[in-house]
Amino acid sequence: MIWVVLALAFWAGAWATNVWLSHSVVVQSRAGRLLVPALFGVTILVVWEGLVRGLGVPGVILPPPTAIAARIGAEGPTLWADFRQTFVKGALSGYVIGCGAAFLTAIAIDRSPFLQRGLLPVGNFVAALPIVGIAPILVMWFGFDWQSKAAVVVVMVFFPVLVNTVAGLAASERMQRDLMATWGASYWQSLLKLRLPAAMPFVFNGLKIATTLALIGAIVAEFFGSPIVGMGFRITAEVGRLGLDMVWAEIAVAALAGSAFYGLVALVEKRVTFWHPSQRVRN
Amino acid sequence: MNRVLPVLTVIGVIVVLWYAAAVWMNRTWVYDQAARDGATVSFAEMVPATLNQERPVLPTPHQVVTELVKSTFGMKVTSKKSLVYHGWVTLSATLLGFAIGTGAGILLAVGIIHNRAMDLSVMPWAIASQTIPILAIAPMIIVVLNSIGVQGLVPKAIISAYLSFFPVVVGMVKGLRSPDAMQLDLLKTYNATGGEVFGKLRLPSSMPYLFASLKVGIAASLVGAIVGELPTGAVAGLGARLLSGSYYGQTVQIWAALFAAALVAAALVAIVGVIEGRVLKRMGMAR
Numbered sequence: 001m002i003w004v005v006l007a008l009a010f011w012a013g014a015w016a017t018n019v020w021l022s023h024s025v026v027v028q029s030r031a032g033r034l035l036v037p038a039l040f041g042v043t044i045l046v047v048w049e050g051l052v053r054g055l056g057v058p059g060v061i062l063p064p065p066t067a068i069a070a071r072i073g074a075e076g077p078t079l080w081a082d083f084r085q086t087f088v089k090g091a092l093s094g095y096v097i098g099c100g101a102a103f104l105t106a107i108a109i110d111r112s113p114f115l116q117r118g119l120l121p122v123g124n125f126v127a128a129l130p131i132v133g134i135a136p137i138l139v140m141w142f143g144f145d146w147q148s149k150a151a152v153v154v155v156m157v158f159f160p161v162l163v164n165t166v167a168g169l170a171a172s173e174r175m176q177r178d179l180m181a182t183w184g185a186s187y188w189q190s191l192l193k194l195r196l197p198a199a200m201p202f203v204f205n206g207l208k209i210a211t212t213l214a215l216i217g218a219i220v221a222e223f224f225g226s227p228i229v230g231m232g233f234r235i236t237a238e239v240g241r242l243g244l245d246m247v248w249a250e251i252a253v254a255a256l257a258g259s260a261f262y263g264l265v266a267l268v269e270k271r272v273t274f275w276h277p278s279q280r281v282r283n
Numbered sequence: 284m285n286r287v288l289p290v291l292t293v294i295g296v297i298v299v300l301w302y303a304a305a306v307w308m309n310r311t312w313v314y315d316q317a318a319r320d321g322a323t324v325s326f327a328e329m330v331p332a333t334l335n336q337e338r339p340v341l342p343t344p345h346q347v348v349t350e351l352v353k354s355t356f357g358m359k360v361t362s363k364k365s366l367v368y369h370g371w372v373t374l375s376a377t378l379l380g381f382a383i384g385t386g387a388g389i390l391l392a393v394g395i396i397h398n399r400a401m402d403l404s405v406m407p408w409a410i411a412s413q414t415i416p417i418l419a420i421a422p423m424i425i426v427v428l429n430s431i432g433v434q435g436l437v438p439k440a441i442i443s444a445y446l447s448f449f450p451v452v453v454g455m456v457k458g459l460r461s462p463d464a465m466q467l468d469l470l471k472t473y474n475a476t477g478g479e480v481f482g483k484l485r486l487p488s489s490m491p492y493l494f495a496s497l498k499v500g501i502a503a504s505l506v507g508a509i510v511g512e513l514p515t516g517a518v519a520g521l522g523a524r525l526l527s528g529s530y531y532g533q534t535v536q537i538w539a540a541l542f543a544a545a546l547v548a549a550a551l552v553a554i555v556g557v558i559e560g561r562v563l564k565r566m567g568m569a570r
Contacts, residue, residue, distance in 0.1 A: 019400040027403060040404030061427055118289030122297075128498070128552050129545045130506045133521075136529030136537055141340065215416040223422070223513050224529055235419055239426045247423050255415040262414035 007050020014043040063245040071245040072252060078234070079253050086231040087257050089146035090218035094153025099210060102158045103203070106165035110191070116166055123166075127159040135221040144225045152221040157210035161203070168202025169195055201276050204269040211261045215254065301344055308340040309333035342535045350539040363519075366543045372520040374547060376436050376508040380443020381501050387444070388451030388500075389493075395452070396459045396485070397477075409452045417445060421510045439511035439520075446507040447500030454496025458489025487566060494559035501551045509544060521547070 018036050026032035045065045051057070052064040059067065072079065109115040135152050142148035172195045180190040222232025231250050238246040306329075313332045317324045324332070334343050342350075354366040391409075395402045421442045428438040462484050470480050512522030524540035527533070 015400070018404050022400040022403045033403070036400070036403040037405075037407040041408065061431060114289050115293070116289075117286050118291075118293035121286060121290050122293050125549065128502045129548050130502070130509055132506060133509060133525055133541045133544050136525050137534070137541075140529060140532070140534070212414055212416060216418050219416055219419050220510055223510070224526070231419070236422055239422045242426075242430075244423065244427070251419055251423075254419050258415040259411055 001054060003050045003054030005054075007047045007054065010046045010050070011043055014039055014046075060242040060244055063248060067245045068248040068252065072249045075246065075249060079249060081229050082231045082234050082250065083253055083257065085146060085227070085229045086149065086218050086222065087215070087261075090149030090221070090230070091153055091214040093146070094150035094218065095157055095210060095214040097150065098154035098157035098214075099161045099207060101154065102161035102206075103165055105158075106162055106169060107191075109166070110169050111187075120163060120166060123159045123163040127163060131156050131159075132217060132220045135217075136224045139221060139224045144227055146230075149218045149221045149226075149230075153214045153217040156213045156217040160209045160213065161206040164202045164206030164209075165199060168199030171195075171202060172198040200269075200273045201278070204265065204273065207265050208262060208269070211265055212258060215258050215261065219254065298344055301341075302334075305339065305341045305343045306330055306333045309336055312336065312340070338532055339534055342538050346535055347538040347542060350535045351542050354539060355543070366521075366524070366539065369519060369521050369524050369540070370543055370547055373439075373505070373508050373512065373522065373544075376439035376511065376520070377443050377501070377504045377547075377551070379436060380440035380507065381447050381504040383440060384444035384447035384504065385451050385497065385500060388448045388496075389455055391452050392455035392459060393481075395456050402456075406456065409449055409456075412449045413453065417449075418442075418507065418510055420445075421507065422513070425511055439508045442511040443504035443507040446503040450496045450499045450503065451493075454492045454499075455489060458492025459485045461492065462488050490562060490566060491568060494555065494562070497555050497559075498552050501555055502548055505544070505548050505551060 018039055021027060021032065021036055021039075027036060048062075049064045049066060052062055109119060132152070134155055135148075138151040138155070139148045142151050176194055176198070177190065180194050185193070219232040219235070222230045223236055226233040228237075231254055234250050235247050238244070238250070310329055310333055313324060313329050333339070335346065336342075339346070351366065354364060391405070395406060424442055425438045428434065428441070459481075466484055466488075467480065470484055475483070508520070509522035509525070512518070512520040513526055521540050521544045524543075525537055528537035528540060
């Protein structure tokens with residue numbers, strides 16, 4: 001019972017601190033803006049730990065965070081192997097192929113307004129469909145190893161990136177394109193120097209959406225069959241053995257990988273589209 | 284109207300490519316079969332033989348449509364082979380989860396805009412959660428809830444709920460914050476209470492944002508319900524049809540289930556779109 005009381009006391013204290021912090025001058029600074037959500041995250045972990053221990057929740061229903069952390073420490077090599085199989089081989093290669101193909105397709109249909117008018121509604125429609133459902137088919141075609149996962153990822157990321165790139169290529173203004181024409185710029189010069197740079201905010205929007213989709217695709221595809229390594233495989237296998245601390249460890253790795261991947265793409269975006277109003281430094 | 288022809292052309296090209304791919308991928312089986320019988324088949328004989336196989340590598344569009352129509356209209360809706368039955372199992376979980384997730388999302392958004400501490404502590408996590416593959420938790424939720432005696436509709440609905448929850452929170456917070464300072468000041472000069480500001484300004488102006496996130500949310504809910512059906516071992520639902528089809532190599536069944544899922548998704552998004560149009564028109568916000 002002492003655990004529950006301690007956890008609730010910590011929660012009350014942390015919340016009071018956050019309320020105080022959010023009305024003080026501390027949040028004006030960058031560090032303060034990070035401090036408040038960080039404290040909130042820590043509070044959740046502490047309350048979780050306290051309630052699980054205090055109420056005696058069995059580990060097969062909800063393991064405490066310390067058990068999960070211990071498992072992450074103990075199973076480092078397994079987690080690393082799973083990460084490499086699912087993220088590096090499956091998600092990343094599929095992401096590169098899918099985004100590259102979508103980008104090239106967008107440029108290929110750029111000269112044909114007819115194709116664009118036809119492909120955009122179809123692309124928007126497909127982007128809303130439950131594409132993960134295609135996983136069992138691709139697992140059948142490409143086998144259990146990472147190739148089938150990469151194929152699922154390719155299909156999943158293709159349409160969001162295509163739709164965004166096509167929208168981006170149309171984003172430069174009439175006036176700007178006319179200016180290029182008065183300078184006698186060829187189609188390719190105008191594309192490379194004006195329209196592609198102007199399209200970059202849209203392209204990166206698509207690329208950022210695709211990071212999450214890539215990881216989801218690679219993990220869910222493993223639910224339909226995989227070699228005995230991989231994050232999706234480990235999750236299903238350990239759920240079956242009720243090793244929930246390992247499942248949570250995989251989920252922690254997946255969450256970390258997902259946000260790191262997203263953060264990396266966002267960082268590249270910041271470098272590439274430094275001129276865009278949304279990237280201006282606010283003071 | 285000038286979009287109909289291009290769209291039809293693109294769909295036509297896709298169908299043609301699909302048939303070509305089906306012939307190309309299914310031909311191995313035809314040639315193997317002929318070699319086993321000691322016969323040779325010409326190209327003209329091979330093509331028709333690839334179009335109506337029992338277990339093709341890639342079923343042709345007409346096979347998929349035939350199977351879809353047969354298992355939708357040709358069966359009693361209570362039959363385990365009926366896609367209406369499986370579709371309803373998935374749809375009911377989707378809708379229940381969507382309702383829970385949307386309701387909770389709107390409530391949290393209201394809390395976030397009225398409480399600064401909540402805004403600063405919860406909002407970064409809600410945004411960060413969009414970048415992580417939360418779908419990975421699905422098998423665990425199903426199995427854990429199963430072990431404490433909750434099964435059937437509710438676990439799948441919970442997965443649907445948390446998938447639709449975060450988009451709604453983020454969209455709704457954006458929407459409730461969309462009135463500018465001028466409008467808020469005006470209400471202040473009218474001596475409006477907090478409740479009046481919320482009901483007469485913030486809530487109405489959040490509607491376009493709400494509907495945009497509802498469309499994302501309902502599509503995510505459906506994916507959640509389908510994935511939630513996988514770990515229980517293919518009992519019922521569209522996800523179960525996908526899984527059992529992949530176990531038994533019934534490719535036509537997989538494709539039919541996939542098309543059914545696509546139709547359900549399209550219908551759900553379209554329904555939200557129609558409601559959006561009606562509501563925004565009544566509110567004078569239609570663009």
